[in-house]
Amino acid sequence: MKVLVIGGGGREHAVAKKLLSGESVDSVYCAPGNAGMKRDGITVVSIAQDNHDALIDLVKSEGIDWTFVGPEIPLFNGIVDDFQAAGLAIYGPTQAATQIEASKEFAKELMMKNDIPTGSYRSFDKYEEACRYVEEGPVPTVIKADGLAAGKGVVVAETKEEALAALKDMMCDEKFGSENTRVVIEEYLSGEEFSLMAFVSGEKVYPMVISQDHKRLLEGDKGLNTGGMGAYAPVAHIDESIIDQAVERILKPAAKGMVKNGTPFTGILYAGVMATNDGPKTIEFNARFGDPETQVLMNRLESDLGKAILAILNNEEPDLEWKTEGVSLGVVVAAAGYPASYKKQLPLNLPEENETLQLYFAGVTEKEGELVSDGGRIYLVEASADTIEEAQEVIYTALDSVNNPGCVYRKDIGHQAVKPQQIKSTAILNQHTL
Template sequence: MKLLVIGSGGREHAIAKKLKKSPKVHSVYCLPGNPGMKRDGIETAAIEQDDHKSLIEFAKNHKVAWTIIGPEVPLFNGLADAFEAEGLKVFGPSQAATQIEASKRFAKQLMTQQRIPTADYQTFTDYETAKAYLAEQGAPIVIKADGLAAGKGVVVAETAAEAQTALKEMMQDNKFGDSSASVVIEECLIGEEFSLMAFVNGDQIYPMPISQDHKRLLEQDKGPNTGGMGAYAPVRHIPEATVDAAIEKILVPAAKGMSAKGAPFKGILYAGIIATDEGPKTIEFNARFGDPETQVVLNRLESDLAEVITSVLEGKEPELKWKQEGIDLGVVVAAKGYPEAYEKEIPLDLTASESVELFFAGVTERNQQLVSNGGRIYLAAAAGETIEAAQSLIYDWLNQNDKQQLIYRKDIGDKAKQKNCK
């Protein structure tokens, strides 16, 4: 069969590459994709993810069996609905179901209705009222843009001054446009964060191994929030009982709640969770695979991803088999200046390695050479028997391919080492 992936980032590269390994798959297209994907035999075409008509025509003309939508924006813009209206199979939530990510307020209301554990919160559309509330609450405190902000619309403010600055940037300076016209202010939860993703179709939920993302730009979780600077899986120092509780008290009621609202969820449901002393609590929901978590989690899947998604789409229980040993770890390489203004057109002369796998994101091609054109450029991934072994493979390779214009964190996975996790 022929399959289509919508998107152009490292997440979509990882999805397409995994699908291509299936003996049942003849071709995998990624639209618009990026030139780095072609190295893995993934076919791309210059059709943008907001061009619904052309995407639908492509899927029909190429007799695509089904499509998976990677990024949140086309989901929010109703691309899954558009495909289904044309009789095309698609693995991705409807525009209505995407509200679980597109609106923090919606997600918080769902959690309240379904008694899903989360932080106490208030929603504001008036700047002065929000400012007064912050002054009353003090710090630490969390300020979130209500709408989509590419993973950057969350500030964990350690001081009252930092909180007020973040609020002003969002509500008065329009840092995230309409996405921050409304904000959610919530208590700062203390504990260890982890990412839990699942294949979902209505009330059918099939969880994946948990992973741990590194959102902050700099080592030791310093600097601004980003779209993610690296990840590893599994996270063995999070107790199995905590993960089971998260599935039972967070994922299951969330999926059931969406069905009860008349917006059943179909696709990948992502829960950002924090393990507190009171048990797991929800930080956020996403309506798609996480990035960079996907690049490490899918590398642990031993089953055929194409068969798994086909089964879920057909309402059948998929065969899911995951690696039990070792660690998969990935480090994001970004352009200096990210997540603000950053340099582009950085030449990428990358040495091939049998041990390090590359998933490309912000790249284009100039004179048959890969150059950067985004903030997060690529992710380098490796598997090892231990965290140290995986780190050694990646960081040795990155040292050989280092450039002044590039940045990456040098402590991805260190939390697991601190917990004596092998």
């Protein structure tokens, strides 16, 4: 079986590598891919992810059986609709269904209509009204760009000054584009955040192991929000009762609500969840795999990913088996200055891969036959071990052994799991509360 993966980052590298490792898949194409993927036998095709016609021609000419979409932008631009119109099998949500990520207001309305637990909120398209709401309300508060913002459109404002500055950035200075100046202001939820993803087909939901991302740039979860500086799975200190509630009260109602709404969802549904004293509450939905969560989750999956997705496409029950022992940890190596300005074309000295340690590439290209940096997040180092501490030791020993001037990484990924406080919940979420 031949499969095409659309995208070019670390998430797509992990998916493509996992597909290729299964018996059901003979070859994997990745468009546009990146130069680092070729090390794993992935066929990189220089077609932009927004060139739908060229991608459709590629699938037809190469006899590709089905396609998987990694990033949100091609989904939002309707690539699934275009492939389906051409009679091609593709796993991902339609343009209408991607509103669950593309519009924070759409997602909030979905949650309200289907009694999905979340924080209270208000939407604004007028700057002065948003400022008055912030000035009269409590802090901390959460400011979100309503549309797509590559995972960077959220500000947790500790003070009213920070909240007002975020409103100015998004609404007046058009930080995320002239068509993305509407904001959602949300109640700040206190607790511990985790990522809960699932394979979805209509009302059918197949949950994955939960993971925990580290969004902040600096150790101790300080500094700017990024696309993600590392992740680990599973999150053992979050009690199974919370996870069960999140599946039953968040994922399943969301899938049913999308069907009822006339925008049925097929693809990867991502719920950012906060474990609060009142049970799990929804922070956000995404219409695709998280990054860097995918890079650690793929190593937790023991069954054949390609066979499972094909079964879902054929309306059959997938075989999904997850590891029950050990942990997987991933640390992102980024260019100094990320997520603001940074240099490219940095030479890379890479750790050696082995049975325990793997590399997933994102912002890289080739120069004179060698990999050099070409983005903010350059690559991720993943290790699996019996404990978080052992995985940390493997990764940080490997990274400390190579010299990469101009590169940075957090040295505390997984810190919340090293000395965790067990998070449990006995809350029965019978009704939605604001």
